[in-house]
Amino acid sequence: MSKHRISLKVNGRLHELEVEANKTLLRLLREDLGLTGTKCACERGDCGLCTVWLDGKPVKSCLVLAVEADGHEITTIEGLARDGKLTPVQQKFVEHGAVQCGFCTPGMIMVAEAFLRENPNPTEEEVKEALGGVLCRCTGYRQIIDAVLDAAKEMRKAST
Amino acid sequence: MPEYSYVGKEVPRLDAVEKVTGAALYTADLKFQGLLYARLLKSPYAHAKIVRIDTSKAERLPGVHAVLTGEEIPYRFGIYMSDKYMLAYKKTRYVGEPVVAVAAESEELAEEAAELIEVEYEELPAVFDPREALKEGAPLVHEGLDEYLHAPFIFPKAGTNIANHFKLRKGDVEKGFKEADVIVENEFTQPMVQNVQMEPHVSIGQWHPNGRIDVWTSAQSPFAVRYLLSVGLGVPLHRITVRVPFLGGGFGGKAGLHWEPLVVLLSRKAGGRPVKLLMTREEEFNTAAVRQGMYARIKTGVKRDGRITAEEILYIWDSGAYADYAVNIARAAGYSCTGPYDVPNVKCDSLTVYTNHPYGTAYRGFGHVEFHWATERQMDLVAREIGMDPLEFRLKNAALPGKVTPTGEVLADDCGRVDQCLKAVAEELGWGKPREKRTENGKLQGIGIAALWKAPAMPSYTSSSAIVKLNEDGTVLLSLGLTEMGQGTETAFAQMVAQELKIPLEKVNVVRERNTDTAPYSWQTVASRGTFMDGNAVLRAVDDLKRKIKETASDLLGYPPESIAIADGYAFVAREPDKRVSLAQIATCGVLPDGRGVRGPLLGYGYYTAEGLTFLDPETGQGRPALMWTFGAQGAEVEVDPETGDLRILKVATALDLGKALNPLLVKGQIYGGVVQGLGTTVMEEFIFDEKGRLLNNNLTDYKIFRTQDIPDKFVPILIENPQRNAPYGARGIGEHPTIGIAAAVANAIYDATGVDFFDLPITRERLWKGLKGVKK
Ligand code: FES
Ligand code: FES
Numbered sequence: 001m002s003k004h005r006i007s008l009k010v011n012g013r014l015h016e017l018e019v020e021a022n023k024t025l026l027r028l029l030r031e032d033l034g035l036t037g038t039k040c041a042c043e044r045g046d047c048g049l050c051t052v053w054l055d056g057k058p059v060k061s062c063l064v065l066a067v068e069a070d071g072h073e074i075t076t077i078e079g080l081a082r083d084g085k086l087t088p089v090q091q092k093f094v095e096h097g098a099v100q101c102g103f104c105t106p107g108m109i110m111v112a113e114a115f116l117r118e119n120p121n122p123t124e125e126e127v128k129e130a131l132g133g134v135l136c137r138c139t140g141y142r143q144i145i146d147a148v149l150d151a152a153k154e155m156r157k158a159s160t
Numbered sequence: 161m162p163e164y165s166y167v168g169k170e171v172p173r174l175d176a177v178e179k180v181t182g183a184a185l186y187t188a189d190l191k192f193q194g195l196l197y198a199r200l201l202k203s204p205y206a207h208a209k210i211v212r213i214d215t216s217k218a219e220r221l222p223g224v225h226a227v228l229t230g231e232e233i234p235y236r237f238g239i240y241m242s243d244k245y246m247l248a249y250k251k252t253r254y255v256g257e258p259v260v261a262v263a264a265e266s267e268e269l270a271e272e273a274a275e276l277i278e279v280e281y282e283e284l285p286a287v288f289d290p291r292e293a294l295k296e297g298a299p300l301v302h303e304g305l306d307e308y309l310h311a312p313f314i315f316p317k318a319g320t321n322i323a324n325h326f327k328l329r330k331g332d333v334e335k336g337f338k339e340a341d342v343i344v345e346n347e348f349t350q351p352m353v354q355n356v357q358m359e360p361h362v363s364i365g366q367w368h369p370n371g372r373i374d375v376w377t378s379a380q381s382p383f384a385v386r387y388l389l390s391v392g393l394g395v396p397l398h399r400i401t402v403r404v405p406f407l408g409g410g411f412g413g414k415a416g417l418h419w420e421p422l423v424v425l426l427s428r429k430a431g432g433r434p435v436k437l438l439m440t441r442e443e444e445f446n447t448a449a450v451r452q453g454m455y456a457r458i459k460t461g462v463k464r465d466g467r468i469t470a471e472e473i474l475y476i477w478d479s480g481a482y483a484d485y486a487v488n489i490a491r492a493a494g495y496s497c498t499g500p501y502d503v504p505n506v507k508c509d510s511l512t513v514y515t516n517h518p519y520g521t522a523y524r525g526f527g528h529v530e531f532h533w534a535t536e537r538q539m540d541l542v543a544r545e546i547g548m549d550p551l552e553f554r555l556k557n558a559a560l561p562g563k564v565t566p567t568g569e570v571l572a573d574d575c576g577r578v579d580q581c582l583k584a585v586a587e588e589l590g591w592g593k594p595r596e597k598r599t600e601n602g603k604l605q606g607i608g609i610a611a612l613w614k615a616p617a618m619p620s621y622t623s624s625s626a627i628v629k630l631n632e633d634g635t636v637l638l639s640l641g642l643t644e645m646g647q648g649t650e651t652a653f654a655q656m657v658a659q660e661l662k663i664p665l666e667k668v669n670v671v672r673e674r675n676t677d678t679a680p681y682s683w684q685t686v687a688s689r690g691t692f693m694d695g696n697a698v699l700r701a702v703d704d705l706k707r708k709i710k711e712t713a714s715d716l717l718g719y720p721p722e723s724i725a726i727a728d729g730y731a732f733v734a735r736e737p738d739k740r741v742s743l744a745q746i747a748t749c750g751v752l753p754d755g756r757g758v759r760g761p762l763l764g765y766g767y768y769t770a771e772g773l774t775f776l777d778p779e780t781g782q783g784r785p786a787l788m789w790t791f792g793a794q795g796a797e798v799e800v801d802p803e804t805g806d807l808r809i810l811k812v813a814t815a816l817d818l819g820k821a822l823n824p825l826l827v828k829g830q831i832y833g834g835v836v837q838g839l840g841t842t843v844m845e846e847f848i849f850d851e852k853g854r855l856l857n858n859n860l861t862d863y864k865i866f867r868t869q870d871i872p873d874k875f876v877p878i879l880i881e882n883p884q885r886n887a888p889y890g891a892r893g894i895g896e897h898p899t900i901g902i903a904a905a906v907a908n909a910i911y912d913a914t915g916v917d918f919f920d921l922p923i924t925r926e927r928l929w930k931g932l933k934g935v936k937k
Contacts (some may be wrong), residue, residue: 036189037182039408041358042441046860049358086180094176097825100833102179102359103408105344109180121842128868135860137358137409138646140832141868143877 006070010035011079019066025043026050026061028069030077037106040051041135048134049107058114060133077106081111089113089151096147100138107134112148116118120156124149162728163577164662166655167889170825173651174328174670175406175644184406187362187378188438195364198426199270199604201277202447203252206516206853207286207299210251210279213260218273223265226429227273230259233425237392238484239384239416241316242309243321245303246422251284253301253481254518255854256446263426263435278921288853290478290513291320291455301481301514311619313775314487321514323483326494328508328781330566336470336505340461344542348534350903350921352447352847353840355523356865359408360444365423373400375420378645381409381684382674384414388417389424404674407645411521411837413449414645415550416485416688445518445858450847452512452520453478454527456534461505466548466556470505473497475531479512482519486512489520492617493527495567495785497775499535499536499576499920500613501615502563504763508781516853522686524834525896527702529841529903533921536610536904540911548826550908551586554611556713557580559791569781576817576892578611583792584878585609588813589795597913604802605810609795610901615786616687620773624690625680626697628657628705630762634729634744635667635704637682641682641831642694644675647895648826649690653698656824656888659704662727663743688893692788693803695888696768705764709743712750712759716741771886788884790814790892794835794901796872799910805929807843808873809906813899815878819890824879827894830876834898836866842903844870846922 001020008015010033019028029052031033041047043062050061053075080087085134086094089112099105108131115122115130122130127148128141136144178184206467215227230247237244248259260277264270288292298321302308306318314324337343349785363377373395379385390397402813405416419437426435439448454477476495479486494510523529542554559565586592589607597605609866627639638657644650654668661668671679682694710721713731717724717739725734732740741750749757776783797811812835821827844864848856857863883890907918916931923931 022806030189036185039186039358040188041360044441044859044861046441047358073521077180081181084534090177090180093180094172097172097829099173099176099179100176100648100829101358101407103186105179106182114835116278128871131452131868133863133867135306135358135867137356137411137837138833138864139829140834140836140875141866141871142832145868157401 004067006067008069008071009073024062024145025064025066025069026065029061035076035078039103039106040122048111049104051107051110051134053110053114058111077110080109083156087113088154089116089148092147092151092154096143096150098139098144098147108136109143116117116152116155121151122152147154165657166665166732167285167822168606168820169655171651171655171665171823173648173826174654176917186359186374186406186408187364189403190376192364192434194433196265196430196433197262197267197270198263198423198435199267199274200447201260201274201279203255203257203259205250205252205256205281205283207284208252208281209284210248210259211282212280214278215260217276218300219264221269221273221276223269224262224273226263226426226431227424228261228429235392235421237417237421238819239388240314240488241484244482244484246425254516256518257426257481258447261422261426263430274894277921286516286853288515288517288849290476290515292367292514293403293513313491315778322511323479323514324490324512326491326781327779328494328497328506328566329779330568332506332665333472333505335471335505337461339469341464342545343459343461344545345457345459346538346541346917346919348456349538350454350533352450352517352843354445354450355411355413357409357411358415358550360439361414361418361419361448363420363423363437364434365420365422365427367432369432371399373424375400375402375424377402377404377420378407378414379404380407380414380645380686381416382643382676383641384684386418386676392421402540402676404643407643410645411524412526412686414670415522415684418448438891441860442858445863446855449521450480450518451523452480452489453805454530454738456531456615458534458538458907460538460542462542462546464546466546466553468501468503468557471503473508474723474831475510476514477512478517480515480517480519483512483514486520489522489527489615490502493531495781496528496613496615497531498566500559500611500791501557502559503566506566506852508566524837525899526617526687527559528900529838532610532612532900533903536901537907537919541910551582551609554582559613567776567785569784569786574846574883575789576791576819576882576884578613578791580880581791581815582609582611583818584815584880585793585795585813588795588876588878599799602802604913605798606909606911606913607795607797608912609793610904610908611793612898612901613789613895614897615789615790616689617664618683618687618689620775621770622683623767623769624694624697625765625767626694626701626703627680630743630747631707632744632747633744634667634747636661636663637669637671638698639671639679641674641679642690645685647830649694649824651826652691653695654823656695656698657702660699663729663866676897682688688790688895688897691789691891691893692887693768693770695891697766699716699888700766700768701764705762706764708762708764709746712746712762713741714751715758716752722910788887788892788895790818790897792901794905796905796909798906798913800910800913800928802914802932805932806926807925807928809839809875810872811874812872812879812902813876815892816897817880817882818894819884819887819892820881821879822889822891828877830895831898832875832890835875835902836871838899839901840866841921842906843922844924
């Protein structure tokens, strides 16, 4: 397999790496950079658990090749909380019981955070639509949706 | 002094922050020196003799460290029925069964090696329908059934495909049917489905050259894994250590033993390097365990006044190729067979049957989701036949305290109340009130109800234990054998410990990893038994710790232990609270004024063993199988589009008599999640096989589970609290129960809306449309 040199920023830190042409961004993050917060449950784009941000936009990292991330900026779940302070979405997930086994949680949060940036005042239907690409087998989604709606409220309060 | 009342409060889970920050480590996240990766070569045939395997090319591939075939590891494993080989032995029994395993330096290499292996098969006639498998002359899935070890309460029939025949005989059904005014008989089915935990099965095994074995695994029950490994491999138990880090969902599918022996055996062959097997999603469907399919036939005799006089029940379980767990599912469904009703005369046969499908295992509800589909549909159908309201009919026959269960147990006065659950749900649905069935835009609306019950399905003699350790800073560390797979028991237990010791919740920590070397024993994390059994163990451990704290404090304060109280981080003389010592001060030992140390580091230990349970009579099923019953009821309000067959779930109400909600936030989470899993089974989930037994929908594109957009518009959890005296704070288990009544409640509601009856799950949009249009299936 041919190797390629790439450089990318992950959670604000610059990395220069040699990667195989067929390596996915998901595997790069988990295996080479040790960022195991990003989860894998299908490796074919069905579950959304591997969602990270590429230049601030959510992508399923199992569908992105590492070489495609060359020159881009990646944010993973590990890059959200600063100095131990949770983001409003993370905080609301904790409070609302939106976490059970936690395996879907990183993907859910990455999607929810990005969505609330685009749509700070969503309806319940819009939240459901936005999270529709991330699967969770434990929670029945109810408390996740409540957490996202509540986080939106919190963030609106903070920005006024 | 603060209150320290935590039990019953909506406390966020203890591990939530680790999980929302991505810091929580699951088995697949762990790093190992010299790790090898395993891949599997799987059977393309449902039933085939293995004629020849040539692994030479794979073995020559650089970077390949071990290639294993079934011939080399003829060990059988299992918890209730030791029938499971790690690699197909002499023949394959389902499509997707592992035939050869490879361990190599990378996954890709292992995959490449697997592709170089040549296997010659001789196809054998296969059997897929469990009813066919029961017939004389059907292909035998296990010829050697009589040689298999099994639990004493399992009854296989050698020379047939019957892995277990559970029989229940209560009263006299002949007489009961004679007394009946009306007899109603129906058949119901449910296909195989999968647990679909988001975390696929993953195990890492290392068989060290000195004979020690280390396992890290996504298992619900580390002690069961250790025990079953030891028995299956013939290795002394003390040489095995099993560790379970964070677990990404289980729902029964990670109970007992899975692929742990295989990685361990690969490691032995690879000279002791650690080997990891991480199932792909496709393998989760094709190769890993699934929920067995079910066929049910129920004949009910009833008086015109609504009293059920007799019931004859047949449950046939499609356990697939192996029945390790399915045998006990047939038993559990068998002894609970009527649902939560008082039926004087019952005959039930519940049969676990081998076929050439993927193999069955536990899945949230343990047979109860499946059989309640049949019994709670039947309740509606019988009520209709005698012209009685289905709610009234259920209430009339409800298994109330004092009534007798199918196994002859007289329900205790504190057993919980199904009638209260039914009434609460009915009220929520507006039962009996006039309703408009047709909406303005031509949709059809209806409501349906179902009752449910379930006791922990387990051997009669399981036990649990817990340890609480007082730290030098006055905090407490709780150590459990029960695992945390998302259900939240750890948090509920920490609440109990904090409340009992009257210390802030922040001062209670729970050991995260489960390690069989250091954790106290717990049988398994299954059956909704944790809250009750391990909860009782935790309370006893706290009592033990308190006793020891008081002893040390007594030595230091010069008052008898009985006069000492504990609160706020201190042990003090109850009547003179300023005579006190802090818990931190006495954690390692007490120090007398002259400098002498007394007593020592403080540790509380407690255990709980299931009380009063017995084996059931092999011929009649009579005896005591249930540690406790959790009763409940569920109701659905649905809307059907008569043109398209679209179904919208407007509301699902779930009432459970859980005795005490230790943490309502977590209880609600269990209810929402359980309801949605139950709905998946009801309307969309199903294994679809071709005529050769090949699974056609082995991925999450073709096998859909509920997404955010699919959930009910409204969930109504109703927590009914009739405490159980021997339970911690009165609390019963509810982990599985919210999945159990959903399917029937929805189908009953669909009938109410449309007048169309369903007997087979799932009620997909297509089936619903066909039903509406009167198209035969
Ligand atoms: S792992 Fe990427 S979508 Fe499932
Ligand atoms: S919390 Fe377990 S998959 Fe979502």
